[in-house]
Amino acid sequence: MAVRNESDLEAQSQSVAEYLFLIMLVLMVAVPISGMALSVSSWFSSIYAKGEYQFVSTKNLAEQLLNASTRIRTLESKLAQNELELARLKQESRDTNRLRSLLGLKSKAGRVTVSAEVVARNPDNWFEQVVIDKGSNDQITVGSAVISIAGVVGQVVRVSEHDSVVRLATDPEQKEGVLISKLGLTGTLVGNNQNAARIDYVPIGTNVDVGDKVVTLGKAGIFPDNHPVGTVAAVRRDANGASMQIDVKLSENCYDISQVLVLPPLAN
C-alpha cells in the first residue's frame, strides 16, 4: 500500500515537473515571440501611420497647389481684362480730352466748323493724304481748312457725300500762307513729305531764330487767324544764295491724327 502511494506520488511529482517544464518552455518561447510580434506590429503601425500622414499631406498639398493654380489663372485673366479695360479707358480719356479741346477750338473759331474723324490714309508713298468721315452732306467743300488743337492738318481736296480726302500739310503740293509772329514776317509754307516743311524766298538778313513760332495768316478766309502751324527748326540760304529758306517743324504730327476740325471757306 505504501509502495503504491510512493509510486503514485512519484508519478504525480514527475507530471508536475513536466507541466512546470512545459510551462517554462512555453513562457521562454512565447514571451520573446510576443515581444517580437508586438514590436513588429508597432513598427508596421508606425510605418503605416507615417505613410498615411505622408499620403494625406501630399494629397492636401496637391489640392492646395491645384486650387492655387486655378486661382492664379482666374486672377491672371481678371488682370488681363482689367489691363484691357484700363487701356480702353485711357484711350477714351485721351479722346475725350481731344474732343473737349476741339470743342473749345470750335467755339473759339466763330465760324462754321465740322468735327470729323480720320478713317484711312492714302495707300502709297507719293501723296500725303487722309480720308475723313464727313463729306458734302456735312457742308464740307473742296478747299476747306482742316485743323486740330495742336495745329494745321491740311486742306480738303476732294469731297463726296459721306467722306472727304484731305491733303496734309506735309504734302509738297500743299501750300498755305503763314506768319512768323515775332517778326510779323509772312511767307508761304510748303510741305516736304516726312522732312520739315519749308518757307522759301525769305529775304536775306531777316532776323529769324530757331524756335520762333509760326502761325496761320488767315487772310484768304480758309485757315483761321493765328492758329499754330509749327516752330522754326532751321534757317539757311537757298541753293542760289539769293534768299533764305526756313525749315518749320509742324506742331501736329500728321502721321498720328484721329480727330480733326474742318472749316469750310468763308464766303468772301
Next chain:
Amino acid sequence: MILGSMRSRKRLGEISIAALLVLVVWLIQLALLSKFRFGDVLCNLPLTMIIVWGVTFGSPMPKPTNDELRISTLPAILLRQFLSGSPSGAIIGAFFAALASSVIPAYPLAYPIIGWTAGYFSLKNFNQAAFLCIPLVVLLSFLGETIMAVQLSIMGRHEVFSHLAMISVPEALLNALIAPILFIPMRGWFEFSRWRQMSTE
C-alpha cells in the same frame, strides 16, 4: 452647251475670287498697313500683289518651239516677247489703279504696266520659286515706283526724283518681305486650278 456654261461658270467663279482678293488686299492696305510706317515708308501690298499675280499666272501664250524660233525673224521674236506679258496681271493692276485713284489725285499707270511686265518673268515652271519671287518683287517694285515718278513728274509734281530716291529702295525691300506670304498660297491656287482643269479634261 453644257460644257460651255460650266466653263463660263468656272471662269465667273475665278473672277469673283480674284475680285474678292483685290478688295481684301485693298482694305488691308488702306485701313491697316497705312498705319504702320517703317522708317517713314509704307509697304505697298497692292503693288506686291500685282507683281506676284503676274509672275504666278504669267502669259497665256504658248512657249515657242525650237523650229518656230529658227524660222522667226528677230523683230518677230521681239514682238512675241513684248506680247508675252500677263493680261490678268494687267487687269488686276488696272483694278488696283482705279481703286487708288479714288484716294490719290492720279491714276497710277505703273500698276497695269507692272502687272503686264511681271508676266515676262513667269515662275510657272520653277522649283523654289518662292525664293525667286523675292528679287523679282524688288526689281519690279523699283521699276513701278520709277514709272510712277515719271508719271508724276510729267503731271508737274515737284521734287519727285529726290523723293523716289528716298522711298524706292526701302519700299521695294518691304514689298519683297511680304512677297512669299502672297506667292505661296497663290501658286497653290494656280496649281490646284491647273490640276482641276487637267482632271476635267
